Amino acid sequence: MTVAAEAIAHRSRRRPRLKRIAHASVPYLLILPVIVVITAILGYPLYKLVTLSFQQYGLAELIQKKGVWIGFDNFSSVLHDEVFWRVLLRTVIFTAANVGLTIGLGTLIAFLLVRVSTWVRILLTAGLVLVWSMPAVVAVQVWVWMTNFENGILNYVLTELHVGDYTGHDWYGSTFSKLGMVTLLIVWGAIPFVAITVYAGLAQVPRELVEAAEIDGAGPGRVFRDVTFPVLKPIFLILTSLSIIWDFGVFTQPYLLIGSSAVDTSNYLMGVYVFIEGYSHSDFGRGAAISLLMLLIVAVLSIFYVRRMVKMGEAQ
Amino acid sequence: MNVRAMAAAVLVAALAVVAVGVGGASGGSSANTLTVWLQVDAQSGWSEVVAAANAQFKAQNPGWDVDVQYQTWGTHLAKFDATLAGGNAPDVIEMGNTEMTKYSAAGAFQDLTAISFPNKSTWLQGLAASGRYGGKIYGVPYYAGSRVVTYRTDLFRQAGGKIPQSQAEFIALAKRIGAKNKAKTFSPVYIAGTDWYVAMSFVYDYGGQIAITRKGKWVGTLDKPAALAGLAAYKRFFEASSRAPAGSNEGTPPPYDVMAHGNAASTYGAGWFTCCVGDYKNKVAQFVMPSHTKGQPIPGFLGGSDLAVPVGGNKDKAAAWISAFTDNASMTALRAKGNIPNTTSLLGTSVNERAARKSWFVPQSKNWVNVENGNVLRTMLQRILSGRSSIKDAASVASDNITYTLNQ
Numbered sequence: 003m004t005v006a007a008e009a010i011a012h013r014s015r016r017r018p019r020l021k022r023i024a025h026a027s028v029p030y031l032l033i034l035p036v037i038v039v040i041t042a043i044l045g046y047p048l049y050k051l052v053t054l055s056f057q058q059y060g061l062a063e064l065i066q067k068k069g070v071w072i073g074f075d076n077f078s079s080v081l082h083d084e085v086f087w088r089v090l091l092r093t094v095i096f097t098a099a100n101v102g103l104t105i106g107l108g109t110l111i112a113f114l115l116v117r118v119s120t121w122v123r124i125l126l127t128a129g130l131v132l133v134w135s136m137p138a139v140v141a142v143q144v145w146v147w148m149t150n151f152e153n154g155i156l157n158y159v160l161t162e163l164h165v166g167d168y169t170g171h172d173w174y175g176s177t178f179s180k181l182g183m184v185t186l187l188i189v190w191g192a193i194p195f196v197a198i199t200v201y202a203g204l205a206q207v208p209r210e211l212v213e214a215a216e217i218d219g220a221g222p223g224r225v226f227r228d229v230t231f232p233v234l235k236p237i238f239l240i241l242t243s244l245s246i247i248w249d250f251g252v253f254t255q256p257y258l259l260i261g262s263s264a265v266d267t268s269n270y271l272m273g274v275y276v277f278i279e280g281y282s283h284s285d286f287g288r289g290a291a292i293s294l295l296m297l298l299i300v301a302v303l304s305i306f307y308v309r310r311m312v313k314m315g316e317a318q
Numbered sequence: 319m320n321v322r323a324m325a326a327a328v329l330v331a332a333l334a335v336v337a338v339g340v341g342g343a344s345g346g347s348s349a350n351t352l353t354v355w356l357q358v359d360a361q362s363g364w365s366e367v368v369a370a371a372n373a374q375f376k377a378q379n380p381g382w383d384v385d386v387q388y389q390t391w392g393t394h395l396a397k398f399d400a401t402l403a404g405g406n407a408p409d410v411i412e413m414g415n416t417e418m419t420k421y422s423a424a425g426a427f428q429d430l431t432a433i434s435f436p437n438k439s440t441w442l443q444g445l446a447a448s449g450r451y452g453g454k455i456y457g458v459p460y461y462a463g464s465r466v467v468t469y470r471t472d473l474f475r476q477a478g479g480k481i482p483q484s485q486a487e488f489i490a491l492a493k494r495i496g497a498k499n500k501a502k503t504f505s506p507v508y509i510a511g512t513d514w515y516v517a518m519s520f521v522y523d524y525g526g527q528i529a530i531t532r533k534g535k536w537v538g539t540l541d542k543p544a545a546l547a548g549l550a551a552y553k554r555f556f557e558a559s560s561r562a563p564a565g566s567n568e569g570t571p572p573p574y575d576v577m578a579h580g581n582a583a584s585t586y587g588a589g590w591f592t593c594c595v596g597d598y599k600n601k602v603a604q605f606v607m608p609s610h611t612k613g614q615p616i617p618g619f620l621g622g623s624d625l626a627v628p629v630g631g632n633k634d635k636a637a638a639w640i641s642a643f644t645d646n647a648s649m650t651a652l653r654a655k656g657n658i659p660n661t662t663s664l665l666g667t668s669v670n671e672r673a674a675r676k677s678w679f680v681p682q683s684k685n686w687v688n689v690e691n692g693n694v695l696r697t698m699l700q701r702i703l704s705g706r707s708s709i710k711d712a713a714s715v716a717s718d719n720i721t722y723t724l725n726q
Binding site (some may be wrong): 060061062064065066067147149150152153167169170173174175261262264265267268276278282283284285291 | 389392396399402403405420421425426455458502503514561562563564565566567569570571575576579581615629687688692693695696697726
């Protein structure tokens with residue numbers, strides 16, 4: 003009897019533990035496919051990239067399928083190249099301008115969406131979604147047509163509106179104007195994502211909080227600073243981090259809009275620079291080293307935001 | 319918390335994507351099929367010549383088939399790199415003559431020195447040179463194209479112009495045409511500001527060069543007096559004749575488009591430009607761009623293509639196909655299309671062929687493509703034409719850059 007009782011007691015003690023283990027392992031099992039996929043499609047290329055960055059790997063090595071191990075030579079040659087530092091500085095400024103404009107204008111449009119009547123909102127949202135769904139390459143081509151010096155509609159409209167004589171004006175004449183056009187295109191393309199996300203976030207701001215603040219005499223600026231913004235902070239942090247990552251490594255717009263015949267050391271952004279060094283010059287090892295440095299820099303740039311996010315997570 | 323963890327994961331994934339950007343493409347060939355990469359020019363211009371060569375090859379090699387895959391200039395090298403890495407490169411590839419040296423030096427091609435191709439002894443020198451590296455033949459000349467002036471006969475007649483015999487005469491004529499057509503976007507001779515093929519013709523016309531070899535090292539020579547004189551002449555000519563912005567290039571918009579839009583009386587470029595001038599197709603003719611020395615042609619850039627056999631390709635069969643595609647019958651057909659044949663034995667006296675008699679070519683260094691991709695010459699030309707720096711300063715920056723790049 004005692005044996006049986008013990009056995010029962012034992013079983014009853016074991017059962018819940020098994021159950022608990024099974025229970026606890028469910029989340030891990032659920033994310034397992036994701037981890038496998040991420041390892042396969044990101045982890046392996048990343049591993050190859052790291053090994054590539056320590057090799058002399060040019061066209062000849064590509065044909066032999068065998069690189070020469072050269073340690074940190076690729077990294078030191080990049081870090082001693084003044085072009086790299088100039089491109090880095092230019093890209094940081096470019097990223098700051100693009101992210102600032104995207105978030106700022108996107109937020110303003112989100113506020114607009116809250117205020118307008120339903121049908122205007124539907125129209126606006128539809129427009130934003132259309133912009134968002136436009137492939138970058140197509141957008142660049144349309145932009146090129148609109149802004150070309152010979153018969154672009156932009157010059158025509160500006161001239162017709164008597165803004166000045168823009169006949170034959172070249173919008174890509176200087177580095178500043180080249181990157182300015184790229185900025186316009188990128189901000190235009192990125193605003194919908196920010197606007198729609200912030201608009202969705204605004205629905206989460208408790209109405210009564212805003213009303214209470216207004217009753218206490220807070221103006222719109224004060225309401226935004228002390229009520230709306232704190233509630234939306236997580237959303238802004240994510241939007242800003244993602245925008246930094248996208249804009250820092252942007253390639254399609256600058257390369258196609260400035261054009262392969264006009265990209266040079268005076269207007270490279272990081273994405274274009276790594277492409278030229280790696281692919282055009284067939285120096286794949288050096289290209290790999292630059293892209294790893296890029297990864298490091300973006301990580302440093304966004305670490306502030308990631309930390310804030312983690313802290314907020316802990317606080318809750 | 320969970321939302322934030324997810325956001326953090328998204329962030330990490332996005333970060334990783336920044337670093338990883340490896341692309342690929344595939345060529346691929348099966349047994350008894352010869353894979354040939356030609357540029358789309360052949361598809362749109364002389365597909366019947368390709369078909370005839372294929373038929374001849376198949377008749378001589380029973381059981382073999384030919385798979386011709388058409389490529390575009392902008393992307394074919396990246397695709398070729400990928401196939402070299404993947405070990406499935408085509409058996410025959412068409413290469414631009416400025417692209418050959420880099421790949422020959424890297425060991426991308428098989429040695430074709432011992433094979434007796436048709437007309438091998440009379441190959442066009444300028445073109446054959448691009449296929450040679452280290453004393454071996456890696457590329458068979460395919461065809462060339464010279465640069466000529468394509469002009470609107472009506473506008474030239476209106477300005478009372480006969481064909482100019484020197485650059486000074488051409489500038490005077492351009493000014494007369496400009497005086498009759500005052501629209502701000504109208505160019506008497508449309509030349510894109512950074513069109514370095516045109517600008518370097520002026521440099522070679524004045525006895526200058528891009529770079530020379532001295533004691534086994536490359537030395538950029540654009541800062542030498544002869545080259546500077548050529549650049550100054552280019553600037554004078556450009557300012558008198560073209561309304562293109564200083565930073566414009568010959569790709570966007572293509573010069574024939576500018577003519578088609580009625581925005582140019584003439585342009586200096588490829589011989590086939592007459593094809594694409596729209597409504598003016600029956601009002602255009604061509605002449606050889608004059609030198610500054612009266613009665614002489616300017617040395618023009620000889621663009622062209624070679625056919626090469628990548629490593630891993632079936633060398634014997636590839637050579638057989640190349641022979642069929644470059645024999646007298648094929649070359650005669652190509653010539654009829656307005657191309658310059660690969661052999662002097664078929665060379666005639668068309669405007670194209672007269673322009674090809676005097677030509678220049680880029681420095682044959684494996685690193686030359688890096689100068690091209692880095693847009694070193696274009697940047698120099700923009701600086702000169704926009705007045706942002708003096709000819710001498712811009713040229714010496716470019717020249718130092720070229721010396722450095724070619725010797726790497």
